[in-house]
Amino acid sequence: MAETGLPAGWEVRHSNSKNLPYYFNESQKQSRWEPPSGTDTEKLKAYMAEHHSQRELGLDSGGLNGNANVNKIRASHLLVKHKDSRRPSSWREANITRTKEEAMSIILGHEQRIRSGQTSLGQLAVSESDCSSARKMGDLGFFGKGDMQKEFEDAAFQLKPGEVSGVVETASGLHLIERLE
Known part of the structure; x- marks a missing residue:
């Protein structure tokens, strides 16, 4: 697995409800949107740019139907x-x-x-x-x-x-x- 820069025990997971990555610690049963303290932010930046950016882009730009985004x-x-x-x-x-x-x-x-x-x-x-x-x-x-x-x-x-x-x-x-x- 690629180096994330996160402290030991932390990993990047993906939220299905928000369609965004988040940080999770299995042993502590803790999740958060912001990186935990002790994160190597340069390594995390590179990891996120490579693994969690463009592939989510094909999202629902058309909404559920043609009228879903009126006045938006x-x-x-x-x-x-x-x-x-x-x-x-x-x-x-x-x-x-x-x-x-x-x-x-x-x-x-x-x-x-x-x-x-x-x-x-x-x-x-x-x-x-x-x-x-x-x-x-x-x-x-x-x-x-x-x-x-x-x-x-x-x-x-x-x-x-x-x-x-x-x-x-x-x-x-x-x-x-x-x-x-």
Whole structure:
């Protein structure tokens, strides 16, 4: 089995209900969305990018029928959290200590790489986003008005399909958003 970077006893499993990977410790009967302390985040990042990203992408973009997504849009995002974020931890880092200014510098670098055509938001999200949606190239699926934080929703609904936002700040952190549908 490939090296996950997780501490002894921990493994990556897949949630059927959320269609996302999570962390599980059999001996402790403990599961969690965030990596346990003691995780080698660089190894975990590489493992997740290789084993838990693009294969989940063929998800239900059409809904159950043609009308399932009326008044909804589909977007992906890349999230960079900082120490003042609502939950300053992620699958990449158990304890995020960077400042908001450092997070802004990071996300502006990501934005520059995307706008230059060097990479896509989805490709970058797989290894760099602090959201668990990274496993799905940042794809959040379909959502409607009232489903997301207001700042995020306002920015996402203003985009045309294929457009990428500038930096959007919410209580969760700093986002780049790409409208997919």
